[in-house]
Amino acid sequence: GAGVSQSPSNKVTEKGKDVELRCDPISGHTALYWYRQSLGQGLEFLIYFQGNSAPDKSGLPSDRFSAERTGGSVSTLTIQRTQQEDSAVYLCASSLASGTYEQYFGPGTRLTVT
Amino acid sequence: DQQVKQNSPSLSVQEGRISILNCDYTNSMFDYFLWYKKYPAEGPTFLISISSIKDKNEDGRFTVFLNKSAKHLSLHIVPSQPGDSAVYFCAASARTRTGANNLFFGTGTRLTVIP
Numbered sequence: 001g002a003g004v005s006q007s008p009s010n011k012v013t014e015k016g017k018d019v020e021l022r023c024d025p026i027s028g029h030t031a032l033y034w035y036r037q038s039l040g041q042g043l044e045f046l047i048y049f050q051g052n053s054a055p056d057k058s059g060l061p062s063d064r065f066s067a068e069r070t071g072g073s074v075s076t077l078t079i080q081r082t083q084q085e086d087s088a089v090y091l092c093a094s095s096l097a098s099g100t101y102e103q104y105f106g107p108g109t110r111l112t113v114t
Numbered sequence: 115d116q117q118v119k120q121n122s123p124s125l126s127v128q129e130g131r132i133s134i135l136n137c138d139y140t141n142s143m144f145d146y147f148l149w150y151k152k153y154p155a156e157g158p159t160f161l162i163s164i165s166s167i168k169d170k171n172e173d174g175r176f177t178v179f180l181n182k183s184a185k186h187l188s189l190h191i192v193p194s195q196p197g198d199s200a201v202y203f204c205a206a207s208a209r210t211r212t213g214a215n216n217l218f219f220g221t222g223t224r225l226t227v228i229p
Contacts, residue, residue: 004157042220042222045217048216101207103160103217105150
């Protein structure tokens, strides 16, 4: 694949429902990051995966947020009991290795919680 | 608390002139700085970067300047072209204890290059 892909591109959900967002990183990239961009804000770091190491979850805003990465490739970000303040664009990025600063972003998933 | 700040939300420049986008940061632990360009409905695209051991990095029409004492960096685009119209994000990185290179982003500057 050419770049990072994310699905769905748009998601509208009702408050209180759970949502799953998917990220397919660039093949061969071992590091994977999730960010979100709320309206009028910069990108906010959420979670980081590197190979088989335990993820860095320091950016997750609450325990309603979780993420997993299966087989060192595809990642899923899950938001439980969504709230209106969860509405944002969720961006996934990958990089060749943890020591590489340049990250390559997917197009994002726009989440709207009504 | 915004550790990376872009105080100009928008900038308009005539085609052929220089565009200067500014960025300030507060965390002295940042050791790598990047500029990303973002078109609507697309993810940010890496543009150019600079290590804290340098004060200038040039790539074609794009030059990034870093002033560590002022905790300030800028992106110069010359000559500006209409295709450069996009939102530009400044980002800074500091290695965490887990080895992650988390990027801290500014809020972006929307550049419009007028033909």
